[in-house]
Amino acid sequence: MFAELRKAGVMALNARNADFIALENPRQLYPAVDNKLLTKALALKHGVPAPELYGALSAPHDIRDLPELVAQHQSFVIKPAHGSGGDGIVVIDSHRKDRYRTCSGRIYSWGELSHHLANMINGQFSLGGHPDQAMVEYRVRFDPVFNTVCYLGVPDIRIIVYRGYPVMSMVRLPTRSSDGKANLHQGALGAGICLATGRTINGVLGNEFIEEHPDTGMAVVGIEIPYWEQMLNMAARCYELTGLGYLGVDLVLDAQRGPLMLELNARPGLNIQIANGRGLISRLERIRQVDAGEKTAEERVTLTQEWFRHAP
Amino acid sequence: MNLRHLFVLVATLVVIGVSAFTYKVTRLGFPLLPDASSQLWTVEARIEFMRYTPGPAKVALEVPTNPVGFGVLNEHFVSRGYGVSIREEGGRREALWAIRRVQGDQAVYYRLSLFRDQDAKPPRGADAFPPVPELEEPYASALEMVISEVREESADVATFTGTLLRRVRKANADDDVALLLEDAQTPLQRAEVARMLLAGARIPARVLQALPLTSDTRQVAMMPWLAVHNGTQWLYFDPASGEQSLPRDLFIWSWDSASVMSVSGGTGERIEFWVTRKLEDALSVAKRRAASHGSRIVDFSLLDLPLQTQSVYSILIMIPIGALLVVLMRNIVGVRTFGTFLPVLVALAFRESQLISGIILFSTLVAVGLAVRFYLERLHLLLVPRLAAVLIVVVLMMAAVSVLSYRLGLEIGLSVALFPMVILTMVIERMSVVWEERGPGDAIKEGLGSLFVAALVYGVMNIDLIRHVTFVFPEVLLIVLAVVLLLGRYTGYRLTDLRRFRVLTRNPPTPGPD
Incomplete structure (x- = not known):
């Protein structure tokens, strides 16, 4: 029954949880990725660029400090430090007096925004409902490279890093039907990226291979992603940063600052296989076999680019 | 190394579980069904008996001890005004009824309940070798003759006895035996002669008195049976046919041919035996059987708890089965549910409310709760107070449903009180978050998944056989534990993966490394 999936080398949830996450990711290392404030501090230490932190709100009475924190910044992002799956994130495009306008055009009054922050601090968006902190940080200005193939939302690049080797990558492009969200099963478009060349391959929408973006009609295959080497190196360095053997690294491309590490994930999803049109297992096996000796992030990236080169 | 550790653990659990289970089934006779x-x-x-003039009377009755193939559940001594005592002496147990002053028709009763018990301890040790009976002529030479002839035709104690008994049966054609049998009229007396002949060969033998146990209620009479010791064990023979056998339905009352009853101070005494068979709950018989074995297993089982606690455990002990189902549904099939074990708790509530009305109640509660939750969202409440508010509304709703349905004469609504309200509150909160963040489709899908699993768990929990087995044999939970541990290392695909990753079974348009 499962022969076809096995032949395609598909890694499913059970295998990911038992064979990779349980073995490669020791529990005590999770805080480094689950707490985004900690991730950001570690990234700063290891020289991995990340969006600048304007401030963190840890208690309800801190909320009134927000206007002061963002006085110098027209746009900013609020996100829960322990959030997951993008829940609770608010991107403010501009603000004047007590009115905050999100990038999708919704206007928050000060009362609404502080209620949202209070919920966030009380743990509505955190795993397990624990009290949380709200982060206020730099809002990424997306590089225009994806402008033709992105409908609203955030185009982000996900790289799976196994034992420090980037093994697979994709870019997630929101569509009209995904309502600006980047989740593949909600209708976002995923496109695998060739690790060697940084060019997109195999656009996948739902369960179909496609070549053009459904809303803009532009080609999604063959887009060349700038700073690709730099991105791979950043991703590979995240292994030293966290110590986690199986890691998902989320990157965005800022128009001015180049690639920025947005967040890390100790339980990265499996849809990256769909975006690439191929399973992860054989690549992971390959790395399991050759992993020997200490190598720098740059050496690992070079190796992985040799192994996983797609046909031009 | 990890895996071997797991397999050893699993194997140990299975072995303990299976062996405790088999012991209870085969040895103690716990019913499987x-x-x-x-x-x-x-x-x-x-x-x-009868006493014409007022005066004392005494009745003695030999009563069974350790009957072969049976266990004694209980015994009762019934009489009017008699004092009862038990006397035990040389493997013989005697009940004594005594009264100081009595007159007229008298009756005393002895009643015992028996169950079949193949493992009863061996009845008794060997007797000493009997002396050769001293007889007068011509009996002595007849005895000698018969013994030497039978010895020629036999090899051991069993065949000797069989041959001898067959000769006794066909006494007419055999002068020597006929001579010895001349005063023996009743089967008991004939058996006594056979015993005497065996004593002539110095074989320990006993004439037993036994009752046939019938399937209907009727009066039965004692019949003689013969037990012969071959040096290692007792062998049983039917003195009438000479066959070596001990029928399953034969209940050995006495290991002696002497009358089991004696009356002093009365006349016209007679004894009647009545047998009744009834079918009793196998479980209670098994419990008493285990107790009669001196097995402590029942003392430390759920069956020994007070009845009220037992009824609680009969439900709790089903939870592992539900958990196993949840594991199967989530990790093998891939159904998504709210809260890991919510479906199990909801299924427990369904037990009281029945399935259909349970589903209706559950859906109503969640739907109204969601509506309230969405309304509260507009009030901008903090998280914990909002959860508390939803909880209060859920409790009020449950009370309202109960009162309303009671007014309408629907008993079903009362069972709503068993729904796990705190968990329902969390489900409502979680569902509303999923609803807002991922859209109603996902929320409803997960809600239906939970209901489906709950209904399934309910269905399985309602199978009488499973309820019975888990309660009577809690050790099967060790096997369940082993299965769950094994499933914990299942790294294969889920059924839903077939759909989710079906695009990967096609060839991607861009070739490349795999």
Whole structure:
């Protein structure tokens, strides 16, 4: 029954949880990725660029400090430090007096925004409902490279890093039907990226291979992603940063600052296989076999680019 | 190394579980099926006699000890005004009824309940070798003759006895035996002669008195049976046919041919035996059987708890089965549910409310709760107070449903009180978050998944056999634990992966490394 999936080398949830996450990711290392404030501090230490932190709100009475924190910044992002799956994130495009306008055009009054922050601090968006902190940080200005193939939302690049080797990558492009969200099963478009060349391959929408973006009609295959080497190196360095053997690294491309590490994930999803049109297992096996000796992030990236080169 | 550790653990659990289970089934006779019944016989001995003048009377009755193939559940001594005592002496147990002053028709009863018990301890040790009976002529030479002839035709104690008994049966054609049997009229007397002949060969033998246990209620009479010791064990023979056998339905009352009853101070005494068979709940028989074995297993089982606690455990002990199902549904099939074990708790609530009305109640509660939750969202409440508010509304709703349905005469609504309200509150909160963040489709899908699993768990929990087995044999939970541990290392695909990753079974348009 499962022969076809096995032949395609598909890694499913059970295998990911038992064979990779349980073995490669020791529990005590999770805080480094689950707490985004900690991730950001570690990234700063290891020289991995990340969006600048304007401030963190840890208690309800801190909320009134927000206007002061963002006085110098027209746009900013609020996100829960322990959030997951993008829940609770608010991107403010501009603000004047007590009115905050999100990038999708919704206007928050000060009362609404502080209620949202209070919920966030009380743990509505955190795993397990624990009290949380709200982060206020730099809002990424997306590089225009994806402008033709992105409908609203955030185009982000996900790289799976196994034992420090980037093994697979994709870019997630929101569509009209995904309502600006980047989740593949909600209708976002995923496109695998060739690790060697940084060019997109195999656009996948739902369960179909496609070549053009459904809303803009532009080609999604063959887009060349700038700073690709730099991105791979950043991703590979995240292994030293966290110590986690199986890691998902989320990157965005800022128009001015180049690639920025947005967040890390100790339980990265499996849809990256769909975006690439191929399973992860054989690549992971390959790395399991050759992993020997200490190598720098740059050496690992070079190796992985040799192994996983797609046909031009 | 990890895996071997797991397999050893799993194997140990399975072995312990299976062996405790088999021990209880085969050795203690715990019933595998619910409502199984065991045969239980009641044997009643009724002794009647007459005393014409007022005065003391005494009745002695030999009563069974350690009957072969049976266990004694209980025994009762019934009489009017008599004092009862038990006397035990040389493997013989005697009940004594005594009264100081009595007159007229008298009756005393002895009643015992028996169940079949193949493992009863061996009845008794060997007797000493009997002396050769001293007889006068011509009996002595007849005895000698018969013994030497039978010895020629036999090899051991068993065949000797068989041959001898066959000769006794066909006494007419055999002068020597006929001579010895000339005064023996009753089967008991004939058996006595056979015993005497065996004593002539110095074989320890006993004439037993036994009752046939019938399947209907009727009066039965003692019949003689012969037990011969071959040096290692007792062998049983039917003195009438000479066959070596001990029928399953034969209940050995006495290991002696002497009358089991004696009356002093009365006349016209007679004894009647009545046998009744009834079918009793196999479980209670098994419990008493285990107790009669001196097995402590029942003392430390759920069956020994007070009844009220038992009824609680009969439900709790099903939870592992539900958990196993949840594991199967989530990790093998891939159904998504709210809260890991919410479906199990909801299924427990369904037990009281029945399935259909349970589903209706659950959906109503969640739907109204969601509506309230969405309304509260507009009030901008903090998280914990909002959860508390939803909880209060859920409780009020449950009370309202109960009162309303009671007014309408629907008993079903009362069972709503068993729904796990705190968990329902969390489900409502979680569902509303999923609803807002991922859209109603996902929320409803997960809600239906939870309901489906709950209904499935309910269905399985309602199978009588499973309820019975988990309660009577809690050790099967060790096997369940082993299965769950094994499933914990299942790294294969889920059924839903087939759909989710079906695009990967096609060839991607861009070739490349795999």
